Amino acid sequence: ESDIRVSSGQAQLNNLRFNFYDGKGKGKIVLNLGGPNMAYHGQTQLSGVDMAKLLAGFPSMRGAMTGTLETQMTFSGVSASSPDPWAGKDAQGVTTIRKGRWPKLQLNKTLLQLAHVAQLGAASGDPSAFSSITVQWQLAHDVMTAKSVRIVGTGITVDGSGTVNLAGPGALHYEGVAEIEAKQNPLTNILADLSGATFQNGKLHMPFVVNGTLDKPLFQLKANSRFNPPAAAKPGSKQNPTPQTIQDLFKLLKPKKK
Numbered sequence: 304e305s306d307i308r309v310s311s312g313q314a315q316l317n318n319l320r321f322n323f324y325d326g327k328g329k330g331k332i333v334l335n336l337g338g339p340n341m342a343y344h345g346q347t348q349l350s351g352v353d354m355a356k357l358l359a360g361f362p363s364m365r366g367a368m369t370g371t372l373e374t375q376m377t378f379s380g381v382s383a384s385s386p387d388p389w390a391g392k393d394a395q396g397v398t399t400i401r402k403g404r405w406p407k408l409q410l411n412k413t414l415l416q417l418a419h420v421a422q423l424g425a426a427s428g429d430p431s432a433f434s435s436i437t438v439q440w441q442l443a444h445d446v447m448t449a450k451s452v453r454i455v456g457t458g459i460t461v462d463g464s465g466t467v468n469l470a471g472p473g474a475l476h477y478e479g480v481a482e483i484e485a486k487q488n489p490l491t492n493i494l495a496d497l498s499g500a501t502f503q504n505g506k507l508h509m510p511f512v513v514n515g516t517l518d519k520p521l522f523q524l525k526a527n528s529r530f531n532p533p534a535a536a537k538p539g540s541k542q543n544p545t546p547q548t549i550q551d552l553f554k555l556l557k558p559k560k561k
Contacts, residue, residue, distance in 0.1 A: 312337035319347070326352035326372070344379035354400060363473070363518050370403020370433075378442075387445065389469055394442040399435060406431045432457050445470040452479065459483050465513070473517035481509045 305319040316332040330347030352372040358364040376396025383391060433456045441448045447467050454461040463479020485507035500509040515521035 316345075323349060324353050324356045326350055340381050340383040342379075342381045344377070346375075346377045349374045354403060366406070367517070368400070368403055368405050370400040370436075372398065372400050374398040387470065389442075389445045392442065392444065395440065397437070397439050399437045400433075401435050403433060403436075404429065404431045405433065429457055442469075449477070452477065463511075463513075467517065475513055475515055475517065475520055477513040479511060479513075481511055483507050483509070 304321070306317040308315040308317060313336060314334040316334075319328075319330050319332060321328045326349055328347055328349045330345055332343060332345035332347075335342040350373040354372050355366070355369045357372070358367055374396055376394055376398075378392070378394035380392035385391070433454055435453075435455045437451075437453045438449050439451045441450065445468055447469060449464055449466070452461070452463045452465070460482045461479055462482075463477050465475065465477030465479075467476075468474045484505060485502065486505075487502050500507050502508075510525040511522060512525060513520055513522050
């Protein structure tokens, strides 16, 4: 539903209201019709959007995430024939997704392994679950830049930033710090040194990177180079080899199955 105002070379959709994947939207859109291609700009707000239903329309993202989305954004672009659906499109905004799961990422799986070995109290439960993800983002053509990302997960809080290329497979590159409650003791000191973590105010702060693609994200700890000199990467490999030492340590300390 919308109020419409038409003038020479321009159309305005004011008080725009619409339903969107079990949620609601509202906003305003201005269409400039004077040139060879229609240009547009506007702003919109969404609330109560079902992420699972939204992503079901994208084959590569189907089943990637659940939760409820809300967002505020401004956008602009030109409607022109192009093989690139993101060409000429710009936007920015703040998006929050609440009470969901991200099964393909399992961001704190490695941290949960560390928590189990070092007996850190707070990390437990579903490694793919989160209570909220808040992103301040900007879209410029094919690249979406997250100026800030904050994830509140199962006993873990994550702050980071990075980019995702929406063209092709959706290449990711994010960096950040995960924060988990911890008690300082000799074992956690050793693991902290290996993982590059630091203790502060009763919490273990662990730097990490996320590479890979939207469909296959790869979460890795930034291991401390003092204990793990970087090994030569295999030809064509983009993975950081140093966290493998931490993974080997986890395997060594895990209880043996009877």
